[in-house]
Amino acid sequence: MKLTFPHMGNTYITVKALLDDLGADYVIPPFNIREALETGTRFAPEMACLPLKINLGNFIRAYEKGADTVLITGGCGPCRFGYYCEMHREILRDIGYPMDVITLEWPDKGLKEFLDRVRKIAGSLNICKILKAAKNATDVAIKVDELERLCFYLRPREKKAGTVDKIYKHFRAGVLQVKGSRNIRRLIRETFETLQSIEVDENARPLKVGIVGEIYTTIDSQTSFNIQERLGAMGVEVHRYVTVSGWIVEHMIKKALHLPRDIRYAKAAAPYLGAMIGGHAQETIGNTVLYANAGYDGVIQIYPLTCMPEIVAESILPAIERDLGMPVLTLIIDEMTGEAGYMTRLEAFIDLLQKRREAREFERKGALPWNRCRFGEH
Amino acid sequence: MKERELYLGIDVGSVSTNLVLIDENEKLVEKVYIRTSGQPIEALKRGLKMIRERLGDDANIRGVGTTGSGRQLAGAIVGADIIKNEITTHAIAAQKLVPGVKTILEIGGQDSKIIIIRNGVVFDFAMNTVCAAGTGSFLDRQAARLNIPIEEFGTYALKSRSPVRIAGRCAVFAESDMIHKQQTGHAVEDIICGLCEALVRNYLNNLAKGETLEDPVVFQGGVAANVGIVAAFEKALGKKIIIPEHYDVMGAFGAAVIAREKMMRSGKPTAFYGFRAVNCDYRAKSLECNGCSNMCEVIQISADGEPLACWGDRCGKWTAGAIHIERQSGF
CATH class of the missing domain: 3.30.420.40 (ATPase, nucleotide binding domain)
Incomplete structure (x- = not known):
């Protein structure tokens, strides 16, 4: 059995750590997202959302490299993603790439079913070893997300443009050269040290933008035309609540262990959307409110065309814009998205945020001279 | 008499290419509206030529801004001080005129x-x-x-x-x-x-x-x-x-206004190459970069065979490495 899995941002690092530790044989699909998308679009239903198309493309490429089994996570949530496992299996069979699909999620049937699935991957390993591998992989996911967050912070502050991107890219490529969670964690640690040593402008007060929206398109920077790197290069500090490790901890571990989940977003969303309606709609609403309360300059919502939960969220966002004075830009992505129009909107949005901040500061300084804040104090 | 300080705004759009000159009081001095006809470089050269004929070679241009869907191309060719998206330039222009x-x-x-x-x-x-x-x-x-x-x-x-x-x-x-x-x-x-x-x-x-x-x-x-x-x-x-009075060239007008603001604040000399650009032979070349999995389509503009600027890459490898050649007379 040779496993493969779909790409989603840095997920490959976590999965690699897990599969290395379990001693499984696997193929990482090629990173070229445009090619994956082109391949996937050919076989996927036209109205399916972008992640399904990219996933399919990933699997087909991996199949060509020898993979026969797909490892994906399920949703169980009332969005199409929960149905993807079956969709993938059927489509792959129809088009002549028969692959087995294993869904790693917390099944309603509980622990036994879950362990059966894990055994399929891990073979004869005993339960202690499996749990240890899972724990280490989770730790890798958390560290990678921390690393990404540090990059978000450093990019708008770096003195020499492109330094962070270079280190980050080097790290992403370097992961492929090492084996096992232990070595990956060492690499992460080293990258942290390198990043912390770069020259930064401590007095910089970059614009702060929160990214909300559908999980795949927000986490996978490549699908959204490297929006996070680009915003960083434009001197904007990015933040994103939805992460891979967050998903693992909140939706898998806490669910399995019946631990109380972090529902700050749900509380914040309550006045606008009181129930979970599928996908990340409630997160999108709640996180936008949280960003507004935290004094962010703007929020960007990203989602793949035809994503129902996010369409609902988009129609609620104007109410938050109005109530909390939070500018929101919505970017919708599919295989037809033109990069030029996308960039124009992004640039114009950043101009808008900059001007708004200037106007706000001017007002504050004019009206309340005694309350004048000093540079860098916020 | 002190020579007027002029600021040039260029809007290379899909249908029309507009050039606007404003003076230091943001008053419109000249405007050119021509059809792009699918050839932005030619349209731009034609527009520059018209401006040069009206002003003479040694007009005192202190700053240049480009906008429109061809803003990067235009910016690379003329040597722009600012390259701005059309939403911002249109907003600035409307606010100035109304x-x-x-x-x-x-x-x-x-x-x-x-x-x-x-x-x-x-x-x-x-x-x-x-x-x-x-x-x-x-x-x-x-x-x-x-x-x-x-x-x-x-x-x-x-x-x-x-x-x-x-x-x-x-x-x-x-x-x-x-x-x-x-x-x-x-x-x-x-x-x-x-x-x-x-x-x-x-x-x-x-x-x-x-x-x-x-x-x-x-x-x-x-x-x-x-x-x-x-x-x-x-x-x-x-x-x-x-x-508004100049409704057809608002993008270019806005770009000129932003260029003027920037140059006034920075006090630096303009990056404008001068009107010699009209005699250059510009070529655009595109290539697919194989440096990483993004496979960006990189575009390189060269003037008389010399590379001028690159864009289209997501990582900045080509953009940063573009050789900004010093323009010399005789171009």
Whole structure:
């Protein structure tokens, strides 16, 4: 059995750590997202959302490299993603790439079913070893997300443009050269040290933008035309609540262990959307409110065309814009998205945020001279 | 006499290429409006040539700004001090010419936008995403099909007494609907008026999406010359629409204003290469970079065989490495 899995941002690092530790044989699909998308679009239903198309493309490429089994996570949530496992299996069979699909999620049937699935991957390993591998992989996911967050912070502050991107890219490529969670964690640690040593402008007060929206398109920077790197290069500090490790901890571990989940977003969303309606709609609403309360300059919502939960969220966002004075830009992505129009909107949005901040500061300084804040104090 | 300080704004759009010169008081000195005709570099050279003929070679140009869909190309060729997106430049221009403006409607060749201004800053904006049905190119095409000069298209609409209802959501369907109406015997005036109303309806549904459009409302972009569309907007909104004096070159005007602001603040000399650019031979070359999995399509512009600038890469490898050659005389 040779496993493969779909790409989603840095997920490959976590999965690699897990599969290395379990001693499984696997193929990482090629990173070229445009090619994956082109391949996937050919076989996927036209109205399916972008992640399904990219996933399919990933699997087909991996199949060509020898993979026969797909490892994906399920949703169980009332969005199409929960149905993807079956969709993938059927489509792959129809088009002549028969692959087995294993869904790693917390099944309603509980622990036994879950362990059966894990055994399929891990073979004869005993339960202690499996749990240890899972724990280490989770730790890798958390560290990678921390690393990404540090990059978000450093990019708008770096003195020499492109330094962070270079280190980050080097790290992403370097992961492929090492084996096992232990070595990956060492690499992460080293990258942290390198990043912390770069020259930064401590007095910089970059614009702060929160990214909300559908999980795949927000986490996978490549699908959204490297929006996070680009915003960083434009001197904007990015933040994103939805992460891979967050998903693992909140939706898998806490669910399995019946631990109380972090529902700050749900509380914040309550006045606008009181129930979970599928996908990340409630997160999108709640996180936008949280960003507004935290004094962010703007929020960007990203989602793949035809994503129902996010369409609902988009129609609620104007109410938050109005109530909390939070500018929101919505970017919708599919295989037809033109990069030029996308960039124009992004640039114009950043101009808008900059001007708004200037106007706000001017007002504050004019009206309340005694309350004048000093540079860098916020 | 002290020589006037001039600032050049260039808007390379899909349909027209506009150049604007303003003086240090932000007064418009010269404007050039020419058709891009699918050849932005040629159009730009022609525009620069016209400006040079009007001013002479040694005009004191202190700053240059480019905008429009060809802003990067234009910026690389002339040596721009600022390269700005068209939403920002249009907003700045409207605010300069119509102080206190709250709503900007802009319809250009390929795209249409709406910009909402509150308290003197851009509050919100939207750009057409669905279709080009509401834009200048489509009107152009319909005028050509009906054999009516585009300049007179609007006046036809005004002559209509009972406009027909045209489906305006998509350019292709709008055209078949128009043909259908024409074959059933409706007058050309009524069809044109119906088209204008359909485009405005489409625009407002698509872009305004329930935003409150407050007075003063400014309408700019090439299509603002079309009195039929203006009338349809006034009817749909029930408001007076203001057409600014330089409605057709607002993007370029805004770019010039931003360039002036930047140069005044920085006090640095301009990056402008001068009018010698009109004699250069520019070539664009594209290649697929294999440096990583992004496979970016990188474009390189060279002047007389020397690389000038690169863009299109997501990582900055090519952009940063572009060789900015020093322009020398004899180019």
